[in-house]
Amino acid sequence: MTIFDTDRSGTIGFTEFAGLWKYIKDWQNVFRHFDRDRSGSIDGRELQEALRQFGYNLSPQLLTLVEKKYDFKGSGPKTGVAGPPGITFDRFVRACVVIKQLTEAFQKLDTDRDGWVQINYDQFMNTVLSLP
Ligand SMILES: [Ca+2]
Numbered sequence: 001m002t003i004f005d006t007d008r009s010g011t012i013g014f015t016e017f018a019g020l021w022k023y024i025k026d027w028q029n030v031f032r033h034f035d036r037d038r039s040g041s042i043d044g045r046e047l048q049e050a051l052r053q054f055g056y057n058l059s060p061q062l063l064t065l066v067e068k069k070y071d072f073k074g075s076g077p078k079t080g081v082a083g084p085p086g087i088t089f090d091r092f093v094r095a096c097v098v099i100k101q102l103t104e105a106f107q108k109l110d111t112d113r114d115g116w117v118q119i120n121y122d123q124f125m126n127t128v129l130s131l132p
């Protein structure tokens with residue numbers, strides 16, 4: 001919840017709660033917007049369209065990886081719960097937030113903006129572990 005705790009007080013106050021509520025409402029609108037077939041979940045094509053509009057040009061392989069990682073079926077057979085195929089609302093939000101944070105982490109390292117970074121083990125671990 002650290003992203004909503006804007007004053008870093010460790011708790012979520014009323015204004016932060018209002019911000020969180022608006023944030024969720026916004027995400028619900030985003031989710032509904034990209035759920036073109038109104039299935040209640042985001043499939044591969046819908047995901048591609050959403051990420052493209054957010055400005056993330058992921059390769060087809062990466063899109064498949066994201067889809068697999070956040071697809072309900074990807075949660076493993078041990079849950080035994082049947083859900084709609086595709087990415088549900090909370091997973092969609094998580095996927096978008098993670099892609100945003102990873103992209104920003106990369107861009108911070110790619111200071112000359114050529115799409116390449118050279119980092120050592122320390123920097124790699126530091127980058128990955130600083131992500132929430
Ligand atoms: Ca859908």
Ligand SMILES: [Ca+2]
Nearest residue numbers: 110112114116
């Ligand atoms: Ca670079």
